[in-house]
Amino acid sequence: MKIIVLMKQVANKDAVLRVGADEKWIDESNISQQTNESDGYALEEALRMKEAKGDGEVVVCTLGAQSAKTVLKDALARGADRAIHVVADNVNRLSPYQIAKAIADAIASENADLVYTGLQSDDASYGQTGVILAELLGIPHATIVIEVDRASLNGSLRVKRELESGWYQWFKYQLPALLTIQSGISQIRYASLKGIMAAKKKEIRDVTPTIEPFAGAQKIEKVYLPLKMKQTQMLGGGDAKKGAVELVEKLKTEVRVL
Amino acid sequence: MILVFIEHKNCVLNKVSLEAIAAAQSIAKDLGLKVSAVIPCDKDCALAETIAQYNLEKVIVAKNPKLGIYTPDAYADAWEDVIKRENPQYVVMAHTYQVRDFAPKVAARLGKEVVGDCIRYTADGGKLTLTRRIFLGKLDADVTVGGDAPYFVTFQSGAFRGDNSEKGTANVESIDVNVGDIRMEAEEPFQEAKASVDLTKSEIIVAVGRGIKSQENLAVAQSLADALGADLAASRPICDAEWLPIDRQIGSSGQTVAPKVYIALGISGAIQHIVGMKNAGTIVAINKDAEAPIFDIADYGIVGDLFEAVPTLVEEIKKAKA
Ligand SMILES: Cc1cc2nc3c(=O)[nH]c(=O)nc-3n(C[C@H](O)[C@H](O)[C@H](O)COP(=O)(O)OP(=O)(O)OC[C@H]3O[C@@H](n4cnc5c(N)ncnc54)[C@H](O)[C@@H]3O)c2cc1C
Numbered sequence: 001m002k003i004i005v006l007m008k009q010v011a012n013k014d015a016v017l018r019v020g021a022d023e024k025w026i027d028e029s030n031i032s033q034q035t036n037e038s039d040g041y042a043l044e045e046a047l048r049m050k051e052a053k054g055d056g057e058v059v060v061c062t063l064g065a066q067s068a069k070t071v072l073k074d075a076l077a078r079g080a081d082r083a084i085h086v087v088a089d090n091v092n093r094l095s096p097y098q099i100a101k102a103i104a105d106a107i108a109s110e111n112a113d114l115v116y117t118g119l120q121s122d123d124a125s126y127g128q129t130g131v132i133l134a135e136l137l138g139i140p141h142a143t144i145v146i147e148v149d150r151a152s153l154n155g156s157l158r159v160k161r162e163l164e165s166g167w168y169q170w171f172k173y174q175l176p177a178l179l180t181i182q183s184g185i186s187q188i189r190y191a192s193l194k195g196i197m198a199a200k201k202k203e204i205r206d207v208t209p210t211i212e213p214f215a216g217a218q219k220i221e222k223v224y225l226p227l228k229m230k231q232t233q234m235l236g237g238g239d240a241k242k243g244a245v246e247l248v249e250k251l252k253t254e255v256r257v258l
Numbered sequence: 259m260i261l262v263f264i265e266h267k268n269c270v271l272n273k274v275s276l277e278a279i280a281a282a283q284s285i286a287k288d289l290g291l292k293v294s295a296v297i298p299c300d301k302d303c304a305l306a307e308t309i310a311q312y313n314l315e316k317v318i319v320a321k322n323p324k325l326g327i328y329t330p331d332a333y334a335d336a337w338e339d340v341i342k343r344e345n346p347q348y349v350v351m352a353h354t355y356q357v358r359d360f361a362p363k364v365a366a367r368l369g370k371e372v373v374g375d376c377i378r379y380t381a382d383g384g385k386l387t388l389t390r391r392i393f394l395g396k397l398d399a400d401v402t403v404g405g406d407a408p409y410f411v412t413f414q415s416g417a418f419r420g421d422n423s424e425k426g427t428a429n430v431e432s433i434d435v436n437v438g439d440i441r442m443e444a445e446e447p448f449q450e451a452k453a454s455v456d457l458t459k460s461e462i463i464v465a466v467g468r469g470i471k472s473q474e475n476l477a478v479a480q481s482l483a484d485a486l487g488a489d490l491a492a493s494r495p496i497c498d499a500e501w502l503p504i505d506r507q508i509g510s511s512g513q514t515v516a517p518k519v520y521i522a523l524g525i526s527g528a529i530q531h532i533v534g535m536k537n538a539g540t541i542v543a544i545n546k547d548a549e550a551p552i553f554d555i556a557d558y559g560i561v562g563d564l565f566e567a568v569p570t571l572v573e574e575i576k577k578a579k580a
Contacts, residue, residue: 011393013394013468013526014547016547016549017393017396017397017549019397026393026397037495095371096362096371096372097366097370097371100366122393122394123392123393124392125374125375125390125391125392125393125394126371126374127358127362127374127375128358128361128362128365128366128371128372128374131330131358131359131360131362131363131366132362132363132365132366132371134363135362135363135366135367136366139441140330140331140441140442141330141359141363142330142359142442143330143355143358143359144355144358144359161355161359162355162511163355163356163447164354164355164510164511165510165511165513165514166449166450166511166512166513167447167448167449168447168448168449168450169444169445169446169447169448170444170445171329171442171443171444171445172442172443172445173441173442174441174442177441177442182511183494183495183498184494184497184498187499187500214404215369215404215405215406216365216369216370216371216403216404216405216406217371217403217404217405218371218373218401218402218403218404219401219402219403219404220399220400220401221387221399221400221401221402222399222400223392223397223398223399223400224397224398224400225397225398225549226391226395226396226397226398226551226554227398228554229554229555230554230555230556230557232543232553232554232556232557232558232559233557233558233559234553234558234559234560234561235558235559235560236560236561236562236567238561238562239562240544240560240561240562240563240564240566240567240570241566241567241570243544243560243561243562243567244560244566244567244568244570244571244574245570245574247542247558247560247567247571248571248574248575248577248578250558251519251575251578252578255518255519255539255540257461257462257486257518257519258575258578258579
């Protein structure tokens with residue numbers, strides 16, 4: 001039982017973003033980074049599957065610059081067995097197909113039983129790397145998976161997909177298969193000190209991809225702050241307490257709920 | 259030609275498809291193209307006559323017994339077949355969970371990508387530049403597509419108005435499409451046991467996001483809710499962490515609410531949250547990040563620390579009510 005988990009390094013959620021000089025991405029200097037949220041859940045689900053089966057291997061894989069090693073090291077500390085780092089700078093200039101192709105080239109020979117990815121990245125949010133990857137690997141996929149019936153694993157696997165507005169649906173997949181995991185699927189563990197120590201001995205294999213131009217690639221031409229659509233009354237002028245006092249006045253006189 | 263996808267479950271329309279029709283019609287006008295609708299179904303779909311009342315070239319029912327219940331394999335095969343017959347310039351869809359599931363697969367198979375979750379477009383020299391939100395709504399990106407047609411575009415819910423789609427008359431054409439082996443079996447969709455709290459009836463909602471930092475801090479939000487006689491709700495990460503039960507989640511995978519007043523504490527305003535509350539009468543946002551997208555839809559905003567603002571709010575509300 002081999003599970004490959006794809007994980008990506010993205011800008012920290014609380015980072016203040018500035019548009020880069022070429023206006024085609026953010027200025028990444030001095031931006032703190034973190035593991036993409038749903039990818040963390042994908043790893044957790046893979047670790048739980050391995051634990052449920054009592055054997056198997058969890059391999060984490062990232063496509064990114066050398067700095068993305070942090071993501072892999074953290075995953076190894078949480079319990080992944082080894083890592084594959086597809087090393088490439090300026091991943092933000094690659095299109096979803098190019099990203100999926102580079103990853104497919106790196107992992108195809110692993111012949112994994114399952115590939116887990118997060119459902120989308122919190123930076124470019126293409127939301128299609130996993131689906132394209134499944135097509136390139138010739139395996140079926142399910143997106144927005146919110147539960148995996150681990151006990152059902154037996155050449156096939158039952159998974160629950162989240163649909164809109166509180167609807168769900170179970171599917172049974174023949175393996176191998178690729179699942180894109182929704183956040184909240186289970187509670188994420190922290191790395192233990194023991195895990196961190198053990199991770200130091202685990203393998204991280206660097207792979208240099210051949211990235212070819214892709215005719216159908218989408219291209220980001222310009223990045224900018226969204227245009228304001230609504231007139232917002234900003235209260236307090238940066239002073240939260242003053243803002244609170246003004247807001248109560250508005251709730252009384254304009255909104256009339258007090 | 260532009261092909262537009264009509265999503266349905268057992269021949270009952272997913273209304274967001276009308277937004278896709280409006281988007282396709284608008285693009286068609288700008289580029290001098292015609293629009294046809296595509297309905298994958300296992301029979302002569304009952305929905306076809308309804309869709310034929312829109313201003314379309316034709317309504318194509320793509321028929322195969324395997325298209326009764328949705329699977330990504332069957333939908334990808336059906337779409338591949340329709341696209342090869344019709345040679346569209348553009349394929350336009352609403353960015354639903356179902357479309358996210360199969361559209362990138364069809365595109366990849368044809369050597370294309372999806373420009374997904376777009377909020378608007380401009381047409382220049384016969385080609386589109388599409389705008390999508392990135393970094394969870396903090397920035398916009400103008401995107402162009404390379405290579406030859408077809409180009410796949412999906413639009414965010416609310417980007418176009420469904421009731422703006424033009425009426426007309428169209429012919430219905432039923433075609434048998436090829437669908438190969440299906441590698442997954444679908445069970446019937448279901449709803450989880452009815453939510454124990456029905457926030458759709460709330461007059462005032464105080465909603466917390468990741469900015470609340472810890473489960474203990476929920477007491478801060480609760481004190482505001484108590485002072486206002488409001489119900490407590492949350493963004494997804496709060497429910498993912500099980501600090502509040504999922505039936506308090508607002509957004510695309512939670513409840514959709516329209517209270518008189520919605521107060522967002524430490525919520526950034528990602529689209530999946532906004533779709534669940536944008537129709538609230540008055541929206542108040544308290545966030546320490548002046549650039550947080552939630553301020554784009556707020557009527558009143560306070561830039562600052564919620565832990566400073568909320569205690570003062572509670573005090574002042576009590577005074578006002580006394
Ligand atoms: C398919 C799909 C479905 C989804 N469904 C939903 C859904 O139904 N509902 C939903 O909500 N999300 C949903 N999401 C997730 C969504 O994309 C966002 O990740 C989520 O809404 C972010 O929640 P948040 O605003 O609480 O957190 P963040 O984006 O992390 O924002 C936290 C905010 O708190 C502010 N903050 C921090 N500290 C303070 C402080 N002390 N005082 C004031 N402000 C502070 C920060 O400036 C920041 O703006 C879905 C995503 C996907 C892909």
